[in-house]
Amino acid sequence: MEFVWTSTVITIVAFVLLYLLLNKYAFGPLFNIMEQRKQLVVGELQQAEANRKESAALLEEQRKAIEQARKEAQDIVEQTRKVSTKTAEEIVETAKNEAVRLKQAAQEDIVSEKNQAIAELRKQVGEMSVKIASKIIEKEVDASSQEALVDKYLKEVGSR
Numbered sequence: 001m002e003f004v005w006t007s008t009v010i011t012i013v014a015f016v017l018l019y020l021l022l023n024k025y026a027f028g029p030l031f032n033i034m035e036q037r038k039q040l041v042v043g044e045l046q047q048a049e050a051n052r053k054e055s056a057a058l059l060e061e062q063r064k065a066i067e068q069a070r071k072e073a074q075d076i077v078e079q080t081r082k083v084s085t086k087t088a089e090e091i092v093e094t095a096k097n098e099a100v101r102l103k104q105a106a107q108e109d110i111v112s113e114k115n116q117a118i119a120e121l122r123k124q125v126g127e128m129s130v131k132i133a134s135k136i137i138e139k140e141v142d143a144s145s146q147e148a149l150v151d152k153y154l155k156e157v158g159s160r
Contacts (some may be wrong), residue, residue: 126150 130146130153 122154123150127151129153 127150129148130149132147
């Protein structure tokens, strides 16, 4: 094999020319497409990171909202418990007052019935006294005389 300088120079010139043409028409657009792809991937990674941070912030916000809702629910339960306790105490107090009122009314009724019974007993005793007195005297007393005797006797019994 013989070394031919002209073929080597033509090959080198053809290679350089091919490189320059490829660089201008193929490598440039190819590198631009690769650069765009790289920028797209970097942008998507940044967007994914931003989305992750936003999701974490929303998750934390939801946790706080849930915690707040639990606290409010506990407050409502506690307030309801206090209201029901107060209502129960008021009902018990009302029942006690009603029992005292009924007891007083019953005592007043007892005193009234007692007084009526005493008055009736005095009336009966007066009538019996008049009957006994009339049998003793053996005379008959008319109604007006009888009432006068009963009133006199009741006054005497009442003063004792």
